[in-house]
Amino acid sequence: MGVRRLLPPLAVILALVAPLRAQGAESILVEAQALRRQGRMEAASRALDGLGEALTEHQRGRVFLVRGNIAFEQLAYGLAASLYEQSEASFARARLTDEESGAAGVSVAIENRGRARVEGDRRRALAGRARLVQAAALSLFLLGLASVGFMAWRSVEQVNRRGA
């Protein structure tokens, strides 16, 4: 049986499952992101209007990550800031940081009743630095082992030389 034969029933299953999945905030963000990719910014903004309700009704406490360019994130920032008044201060600070750096490719974390934060580039830089520290520690450990090995080899060489 070829793979092609499986595709129609698979499509039906996906069609049935997709609306069920399209209940929460992720689907709204995905839809808005797709509209943004098509250049339909106003439509993307309207799609995001439903974000607040979705976030307050679904999956309390989860963090949703949206990755894209600055224009899209700023759209989300504004909405999130107005939706979650209590978090506006931390949110505004995050946005300022972003504007100052002018970095592209940032991500936004929008949390139910919580804060939205610019993470992306900063997190990547931190991860890079953490890997550097890890590599340095491991290298030094291996260097120490190699040094001990070298000294042992050298002392054996000296004994052999004396013997010869």
Place this chain on the structure above:
Amino acid sequence: MTHEGPSGPRLLAVAFLTGAAVMVVELMAVRLMAPWFGQSQLVWTNVIGVVLASLAAGQWLGGRWAEGRGGFAPGSLLFAAGALAVALPDIVGLLGGLVLPGDLRLIEAYPFVTWGSLLVALVGLGLPLAAMGAVTPWIVRLSREATVAPGRVAGRVLGAGTLGSLVGTFGATHVLLPMVGSAMAVRLAGTALILGAVVIGRPRKAAALLWFVPLLATLAPGRDRPGLLESVETDYQFAYVDEDDDGTRRLRINEALDSFHSVTVPGSVLTGMYYDAFLLPALLAPPGADGVRRAFVVGLGGGTMARQLDAVDPDLVVSGVEIDAELLRLGRAWLDMPADIEVAVGQDGRMALRVGAESFGAILIDAYAQQIYLPQHLCTREFFEQVRHRLVDGGVAALNLGGLTWEDPVVHAVAGTFATVLDHVTMARVPGTRNLIALGWKGRPPGTEAMARVLVEHGLFDAIGWTVEEDLFAAVPPAEHPLVDGDAPVEALAHASWRALWDGR
């Protein structure tokens, strides 16, 4: 048989001195690293691991060198170890500042604590400890009886070294630390090693050049702490109080990063932070059999919650436990902590709840401030059973948990364990923070209206009315596999928590 060199007692004295210095350096190294990496199990493991690996390598190499196969003489080894130990506080300060990013948040610190502390331990401790390890075989070799009674000599030298370690261990904690602090303790140990070098033989010129290490290290820039009011090295940690431009004062501990343990906002009982949320359960504390309403704070710190409760509800008898007496002193000196609040000082939270007899209407547990330090014995089912035992009927216990989401492995495990013991457990995020508050009731909780009424009576509804919003708090299901004494893998949970954050899940 060797007939030259220092006498037997001198050699044994050097073995004793080296053994003592090893333990002083090891114990104090963790303290020196605390302002950057804390002193969690992870840091202890890295330090002990590096110390043991370095000693092993040094002992093995020293054995070869003592047989005349190249390498360094014992005088040079002791001198090098001493010079590097004298410089250790500055080396740790320099490296700690280089390894840690300036804007690092506590919740992001896990890999830096794990690998950064290993790196600093390797750089700072590797060479001096290897040098100290290499001295012991030399001492055995230099002994006049080494060839006729090698077993007896080795036993005597090892015994002297171990005895020195014993003295170093107790001396470091009970004498040096309280008298001169960790940095000076390490420098004294280093100086003692240099004296040992003089006793055992003249160090070579190459080793003598290491004098420059302490001199250069002192040029390293220190950590800048703006607004610092007081810093102190306590018996347990490095603590300091700082002040913002707006007059807000915070008590911070060890590496702290963006976290703090206690806070005072000028002109306000409320802080606008998670502490305020704990007013609700305390205000709801039912009276005991004697008609007195009591609240108990586990992990009192600088006394923020106790101070708030004392001001908001004078009828409530507030007491607490704090293991570190210096934190209380700082709280009273800088953070307006009332002097009349009864505090069990120097006791662990679990011990305090086990030995007392009083029952409380509310028990507030603020001991999980930093997930890396989650005290495993304060998050197990057995501990929560003790908490329940000390609650009056209708009483409430409140936990402060740190985490960004409900799904956070630490939050999930601790709150779930809490729910296996208390009758009704709910949890909510404190808005705008990374704190969650879990409330567990012994019996049925009061209704939302009754809670709101209490807040209104105390004039707190506008400030913390969110704590009675029904849709904010959600029931916590009991954990299928609760944390229990002997099986509470908090380090693994903290690691999973950090992975979840890092991966953006």
